[in-house]
Structure formats: structure tokens, C-alpha cells
Amino acid sequence: MKEIRFHGRGGQGAVTAAELIAIAAFEDKKYSQAFPAFGVERRGAPVMAFARIANEPIRVRSQIYEPDYVIVQDVTLLDVVDVASGLKPEGKIIINTDRNEKDLKLKTKAKVVTIDATKIALEKLGRPIVNTTMLGAFCGATGEISLESINKAILGRFSGALGEKNLNAIKTAFEGVSQ
């Protein structure tokens, strides 16, 4: 089983991103589970969401304390939340930032993947909403879900031109971290 923890701020769509991973993983013929950290959501406040992917039905329902992967949608969270807490040394943390890895001074043995998702989202979506872009980066950096399935999940949620724009953002992020 792979466990994923999302860190974002209220309004950035971290919960939606977790849901989309669960839908995409199921498309890949795996079992999945996604749930929010049940906070009292306020725009801008730090929020968490969780997802699990496994080859067998998932029974455990506690929150995730030792994730395989962490996705950070907003680099300013690093000042207020220990985003790498419990992250497995062989895991990965994917951070939306224009800074380089060393400047972030993260306390983790896990691989740090940086991506300027805000820039990609502004270019491709015209808005600094990075949750879908970060899913592209997650696909590219981990290979845990296929790009086809995440695209399918996206089109199930966002139709028409908005869906296409999101696919573009995802593709750019996917290629950005896969190199």
C-alpha cells in the first residue's frame, strides 16, 4: 500500500486532488481511498488531505502519519507545518516552488522534487490553482498512477475547455519532473 499526504491551503483544492488520485488509481485497477483531514476549512488556512493506493481492498481508516509521498501545494507552508513529518526515507516529497531544493532546508532523507506549478498553472489555466498541475508532477515523479488515468479523472471532474486546460497543465508538470 502507498500512502500519500497532501498539504495545501484552504481553497487550493488539496481535497479535490486527493479524490482525483483515488479515482485515477481505481482506473488503474487498484483499490484506493481518499479523505480530508476533517478541518474546519477556511480559505488560506493550512489543510491536509490523504490518499491510499493498494492492490487489495483498503480497510485502515486512520490518518496518515508515515506517508510514502507528500505533495506540498504551497511552499509558504514550510514555515508553519512540518510537511516532511514521518515521510519514509525511501519516499518522495513534491513541492510547488520556484526555489531550488537546497534553499528549502527540508529535514528529510526522502527525495525532494521541486516544480514551479504556480508558473505552469498561470500559463496553462490562467489562475494560480495548482492542485491538478501537482497531480501531473506526482504522476511523473512517482509513476504510482498512469497519466491516462489521471487525465480521465480530470475530465470526469472538469468538462470542456477547462478540462483541456487542466490536461495541458498536467502534461507540462509531468514532463517537467520526468526529465
Next chain:
Amino acid sequence: MMKVVEGSYAIADAVRCCSPDVVSVYPITPQTHIVEHLSEFVADGKLDCGYINVDSEFSSLSSLIGASAAGARTYTSTTSQGLALMFEVLYNVSGMRLPIVMTTVNRALSAPLSIWNDQQDALGARDSGWIQIYAENVQEAIDLTPQLYKISEDPKILTPSMSCMDGFILTHVYEPVEFLDEEKVREFLPPFRPEYVLDPKNPKTFGAFTDPSWFTEFKYLQHQAMQRSLEKIEEVSKEFEEVFGRGYGGLIDTYAMEDAEIVLVTMGSIIGTIKEAIDELRSEGVKVGLVKIRCYRPFPAEALKKALKDANVIAVIEKDVSMGYESALLTDLKGALYNSSIRTPIIGFAVGLGGRDVGIKHIRSMVEKASKVKDAGIESEFEIFEVKPECL
């Protein structure tokens, strides 16, 4: 076909498949998404029913009294403060023998204000004359919905019922579920055709004044119907399994009970995490098993006696406290076993209050405490689990 959807959506869809005639629901976190999806179904023409917008939970359940007494299949849902506000109406519904079905989303009761999960709300309605069945996961909550209509509407039962599901943990989770097949539900669940209904041509009174010479008999008959439902719940559970291919064990279910020395007894969504913990512990040679309470009211005393007869120690894990005594299920279970030949020590833990997360490590710690009882006897019969040291 399985699909990954939010728990609340799945429940709303299960309700839709049961074709209620009248729905009246007042939104409250974390039950709100159920209401939203139901009203969407009605607006989109996917659910053809009377949809009553109300100003409170008191009104939602009250309006269903009229609808149900007029012969309508009815549905509502609430949680926590909403259920507390319904308290007076709960007793009216069961006393009038109206088979209303409600999804009770389990949430803590104020104060302090908490929107998060525990089961204090439904446990507080334990004696209100409603059947209460607790779901382990979203699929079980879906599948319970038509079963409860079938149980409640049986002319020999005519008792309202609650499908209890943990707030957020089950209402807000996205996981793969199998939707109900509408056609199959129609075969499984016959239309509601009550013998006694409100009818201007043949006027009747429901829930009217009763003097002391008959009140006892009303309560006796209600109690008898509740007792009869024990068998009905088992029967409907089996029938559901035959039609839909999914079964949950009737009144109770068991897990890893062969040769189990330490037996955990609990209900609700915590069971998934407990099963994982049991698998871990079993692989380390710890003989631990689980008895899952599905039906809490009526209380499955006989089924529990049978399931627990070989245990060396029993640990009840639950999300409620009866202030000044202990947790409710613990008391009920001890009571059920007292006049039997079972003399097994029983301890209890109140966990997950106001949404505190319960993980595998917590289950392991409770099993360890239970294991000590096996060797050294009971040191603490009941504890509120892992209270911060500054409060001890």
C-alpha cells in the same frame, strides 16, 4: 459496476433506489452532502418524491410523522445537535409505530463544539425505540438502506430504524463502492402498504392521549416488536446476501475468532483499522479476534453470548461515555453476560471522542492492556483512552 465516489453521494443514491415518497432533511455538518445530493436528484428528476424544505431537524422528523402515518415511505438524515433536537420526535415516531428510516451520521455533541466523529449522539438515542445498525464502511451503509426499510416496514415490526455511519470518516471518504441496482431493489423491497393510515374517509388518530390503564400495553407491544426484529434483521440480511451477493453477518459479525483469547467488541468504522491491527498481531502470534456489533438496538444478547463463550478476556472499544459511569456498550455487554455461565473479565475503552484519530498503534496498546488482564486480572475496568498527562 464499482465506482469511486464520496460516501455521502453513495448514501443518497441508495436512498434514491429505495424510492421514498417523502424526504425531509435539514443540513448539518458532516451530513450536509447527503442532503445536497438528494435535493439534486429531486431537481434533476432522478428521484420522484415529495421533498419538504424545513427550518430544523425537529421539523424534518415531525413532518415525516404526518407523511408516514398517511402511508408514505419516508427518509431523513441528521447528526449530533440535529439528532438532539429531534429527541422528542424520536419517541413519537417509535411510539406511533411509524417505519421511518434515518441515516444517523455520527458526530460528537457540544460542548465544547466539535463537528467531528464519535458516537455519543446515537448512543444517547439508544432507548428511543429505534432500531440502530452501525456500518463499518460505505458499502455496508449503502446496503443497509433497503434492508432497514424492509425490516421497519414489516407489519410485525413497524418500528423506525437508524443506519448509523461515522461522520467524515465514512461520509467524506472516496472509495470504490458498488451501487445498488434499482431493479433488484424493487424486487427485494416491496412497496410500503400499511394497514392503518390517515384517511379522511376512515378517520383514525395516531399518538393520542393514553391514560395509565393502557400506556404499559403500548410499551409492551413496542418492546415485543423490537424483540421480534432480532430475527427479522437476520432474515433480511440473509435475503439481501442472496439477491445482491454481499453479506455482513446479521446482528453481529466476527473476525479471526478461531482460538481467539483476547476478543475486541466494537461497532462502526473503527472496525477496518481493528482488522488491520488484528492481522498484524496474529502474524506475531497474539491470539486476538473481533466481534463486530452491527445491530446495537435491539441488543443481540444471545448472539453475543454465543460468540464470546470461549474468550479469555473481552475488551470493548467504543466512541461514547455515559458520564459518571462508563461507556454504554460496555455496560450493555456486561449486563447481557451477567446471568450466563460466561465469567470472562470485561474491560472497556472510550476512544475517538470528538474525532481523535484512532490508529493501529492505539488498537495494539488496548490489546496489550487486555492481555495483562488475562494474566493479572482487572486493574482498570474502564478508561477514557490516552488522556493528556496534564489532565490526569
